[in-house]
Amino acid sequence: DAGITQSPRYKITETGRQVTLMCHQTWSHSYMFWYRQDLGHGLRLIYYSAAADITDKGEVPDGYVVSRSKTENFPLTLESATRSQTSVYFCASSVDRASEQFFGPGTRLTVL
């Protein structure tokens, strides 16, 4: 399917476990982003990538790792999940840094 997809859509894990959230886009957009949405905070940028093998930190990068070996994929890994990482995670992509972003449907992550 064309567009941007995220998997899984829902995930429950335990404190200390490693979790990877997947993001895939079919537009060949250069830029990809990871946000988390929390009540009272709106959407906050975790990491972004300008191209394959180029990544950079956003507002709230601590506890997260990203990679981008292929243009179309941008996985987000929580190396040792904490309860404060319970959130809804959105992946997005855009043609360039200044253009509007296209968002995936989100992954609801619960850390027990």
Next chain:
Amino acid sequence: DQQVKQNSPSLSVQEGRISILNCDYTNSMFDYFLWYKKYPAEGPTFLISISSIKDKNEDGRFTVFLNKSAKHLSLHIVPSQPGDSAVYFCAASAVFTGNQFYFGTGTSLTVIP
């Protein structure tokens, strides 16, 4: 510290009337602003944008107004329709931040039939 603020968590409007959603920002260097709409269990979708060189941008029923001196923007929806019921986020960016977008906390709009 929240650089983009939406002080009204919710808004209810009758169908056919005007909906006005507000957004304030603290950084005068922001030069590009967007509005996104979000339905439950879906990702945000782009709605309309405005550059700081303009004070108004219109797209069908949606108009965004920018008041740079007040660091304030607003989204007007006329006429409001039940399908407009969603959460609306404003976002701002600037070249100096490398165009990173800062999002507000969102306003939940309910259009009553």
